Amino acid sequence: MIAGIDLGTTNSLIGVMEAGFPVLLADAEGRRLTPSVVHYPAEAGAAPVVGAAAARVRLLQPARTVHSIKRFIGARGGETTTAEDAARMPYDVVAAPGAPVRVRLGEQLLSPEEISAQILAKLKADAERALGVSVDRAVITVPAYFNDAQRAATQRAGELAGFQVERILNEPTAAALTYGLQRLGERARVAVFDFGGGTFDLSILELREGLFQVLSTNGNTRLGGDDIDALVADELARRLQAALPAADPHAPLLRAALREAAEQAKIRLSDVLETPIEIPFAAGTESFACTFTRADLETLARPVVERTRRHCLRALEDAKCAASDLQAVVLVGGSTRMPLVRQFAGELFGREPDTTQHPDEAIALGAVIQAGILSGAVQNVTLLDVTPLSLGLETLGGLMNVLIPRNSTIPTKAGEMFTNAAAGQRAMRIHVLQGEREMARDNFSLGSFELEFESAPRGQARVGVQFSLDASGILTVLARDTKTGAERVVELRSAVDVSDQAVEQMLAGSLEHAFDDFHERRLTEARLKAEELLPAVRAALASAADLLPAAEQADITEKAAAVEAAIAGDSLPALQSAVRALDDATQALAAALVERAMEEAVLRKL
Ligand code: AMP
Numbered sequence: 053m054i055a056g057i058d059l060g061t062t063n064s065l066i067g068v069m070e071a072g073f074p075v076l077l078a079d080a081e082g083r084r085l086t087p088s089v090v091h092y093p094a095e096a097g098a099a100p101v102v103g104a105a106a107a108r109v110r111l112l113q114p115a116r117t118v119h120s121i122k123r124f125i126g127a128r129g130g131e132t133t134t135a136e137d138a139a140r141m142p143y144d145v146v147a148a149p150g151a152p153v154r155v156r157l158g159e160q161l162l163s164p165e166e167i168s169a170q171i172l173a174k175l176k177a178d179a180e181r182a183l184g185v186s187v188d189r190a191v192i193t194v195p196a197y198f199n200d201a202q203r204a205a206t207q208r209a210g211e212l213a214g215f216q217v218e219r220i221l222n223e224p225t226a227a228a229l230t231y232g233l234q235r236l237g238e239r240a241r242v243a244v245f246d247f248g249g250g251t252f253d254l255s256i257l258e259l260r261e262g263l264f265q266v267l268s269t270n271g272n273t274r275l276g277g278d279d280i281d282a283l284v285a286d287e288l289a290r291r292l293q294a295a296l297p298a299a300d301p302h303a304p305l306l307r308a309a310l311r312e313a314a315e316q317a318k319i320r321l322s323d324v325l326e327t328p329i330e331i332p333f334a335a336g337t338e339s340f341a342c343t344f345t346r347a348d349l350e351t352l353a354r355p356v357v358e359r360t361r362r363h364c365l366r367a368l369e370d371a372k373c374a375a376s377d378l379q380a381v382v383l384v385g386g387s388t389r390m391p392l393v394r395q396f397a398g399e400l401f402g403r404e405p406d407t408t409q410h411p412d413e414a415i416a417l418g419a420v421i422q423a424g425i426l427s428g429a430v431q432n433v434t435l436l437d438v439t440p441l442s443l444g445l446e447t448l449g450g451l452m453n454v455l456i457p458r459n460s461t462i463p464t465k466a467g468e469m470f471t472n473a474a475a476g477q478r479a480m481r482i483h484v485l486q487g488e489r490e491m492a493r494d495n496f497s498l499g500s501f502e503l504e505f506e507s508a509p510r511g512q513a514r515v516g517v518q519f520s521l522d523a524s525g526i527l528t529v530l531a532r533d534t535k536t537g538a539e540r541v542v543e544l545r546s547a548v549d550v551s552d553q554a555v556e557q558m559l560a561g562s563l564e565h566a567f568d569d570f571h572e573r574r575l576t577e578a579r580l581k582a583e584e585l586l587p588a589v590r591a592a593l594a595s596a597a598d599l600l601p602a603a604e605q606a607d608i609t610e611k612a613a614a615v616e617a618a619i620a621g622d623s624l625p626a627l628q629s630a631v632r633a634l635d636d637a638t639q640a641l642a643a644a645l646v647e648r649a650m651e652e653a654v655l656r657k658l
Contacts, residue, residue: 054189056419065416066175069429074420102174114142126202172213190215196222196269220524224255226418240379248385250276256371268370277387284314299335446483446492449576467518490569505533599644
């Protein structure tokens with residue numbers, strides 16, 4: 053039996069296919085939403101408590117109760133967003149620069165995967181209790197923007213919980229599956245607008261005769277309802293301070309109360325136009341009360357919602373389609389319950405958004421459908437996903453050589469043959485990169501390894517490199533010396549220094565720096581060519597000294613020196629004209645060499 057799991061930042065869900073229908077399973081108390089919270093009791097040997105029971109002790113024992121662990125999965129210290137998130141958490145996040153993030157709970161240092169595995173193990177146990185059979189295979193969803201390291205860490209969490217992880221599925225794709233299953237056979241392009249507590253994604257999918265293809269995806273996993281709550285809490289703090297100057301809104305308990313009141317008010321304002329807010333004992337025995345209106349909320353929330361616009365436009369552009377080509381805009385994620393968000397999506401896409409999907413359950417149901425596809429319970433459906441960032445290798449001169457371009461349908465494989473840059477070279481460094489920039493140093497480094505090969509003259513070694521990206525978006529790199537068959541296969545499961553904000557910046561940067569990047573690539577390529585040319589010219593000159601007048605020889609030497617100087621400089625036109633001048637100056641030399649070679653050939657024949 054394969055389960056479908058939505059491993060959410062706030063809540064998680066599990067389900068299976070039953071009699072051909074996707075169903076979500078409830079825990080012993082009848083709840084289908086399991087809070088993604090794990091409490092580690094201080095008593096030695098006590099088992100962790102997961103879900104609603106852990107959520108209840110969260111305020112009482114904040115330092116031993118881990119929530120929002122999804123924010124840290126596959127992350128490393130040293131990234132600004134990780135540092136910001138770590139500072140916000142009431143538990144102790146250890147994030148040394150460059151090292152994988154850990155959570156300290158008393159004596160123990162736990163990885164985000166181990167903590168996530170507790171949540172998954174609880175879902176597994178609940179499902180097994182509900183079904184009476186063992187459930188040991190799973191499809192787990194992740195945000196579309198999760199990078200390789202975050203996906204691999206999620207997969208590891210599943211394995212730690214005792215699952216064989218069949219597939220890591222993008223959340224918007226899962227939502228589209230739920231939407232599209234009832235409409236099989238129709239041909240449609242849909243946008244999935246997923247706005248949750250901490251993440252935003254927009255994906256464009258094409259549904260065609262049982263084929264679901266993700267055409268593009270764009271988003272930001274640091275943009276969501278939490279940002280709105282923070283702004284409302286700040287506004288409430290200002291009102292509180294004005295009404296009760298003795299109150300200290302920065303005190304942790306009051307801050308937590310304001311945040312809680314802000315989120316509750318926001319949620320109520322999706323249904324009503326105004327709501328009372330009360331904070332008991334805000335300053336000593338005095339309480340604070342005010343009225344908050346939907347208009348107040350929308351004034352604060354509009355700039356946050358507006359930030360989704362550029363992601364939507366970028367996804368449309370990448371899918372090469374206009375808003376009018378879409379047959380539906382499907383809203384999922386808790387924040388799409390806000391009237392402002394619905395109105396915004398309606399205006400942006402020029403159509404009434406589809407709200408038929410349950411915003412909290414659509415993703416889990418999609419994971420269940422995917423599980424059904426894999427187990428054969430759902431037929432006539434194929435799912436094709438895409439990779440959000442290009443994958444490639446660093447090549448000579450520090451250039452990025454793309455093997456798998458962004459938005460390629462996965463699973464996919466791509467390969468290229470490389471050779472040695474220097475004679476007698478015995479090893480090649482395979483440096484794997486992810487990103488959209490022309491220069492290797494501007495992209496994310498996924499890792500590097502060395503492949504040893506047989507010594508060969510320059511340009512004679514043959515090293516094949518193949519990237520294969522599996523259906524879960526996890527990359528395996530194979531490098532092989534085609535002469536000896538020596539090879540190395542590396543699965544890139546190690547954490548990468550990539551935050552989602554950095555991915556965002558990468559995409560923005562690739563546009564912003566497109567011109568500079570292009571220039572730098574051309575300059576680097578011209579340098580590499582010129583570096584090859586110089587030794588060839590000098591060798592020819594040495595072998596043909598007797599054929600040319602001294603003045604011409606001096607001219608070539610001078611032009612070669614000019615090329616050398618231009619290689620060191622950074623002007624492309626100067627380098628190009630120096631190379632042209634050297635080309636012109638060597639015309640006679642080349643002709644003389646050809647002539648001599650022909651004469652020698654004729655002599656040999658005689
Ligand atoms: P998700 O990550 O999809 O579970 O969404 C969680 C986010 O949705 C949180 O920021 C919640 O405050 C928000 N949310 C849940 N219900 C509502 C509602 N009725 N109106 C506005 N926001 C909501």
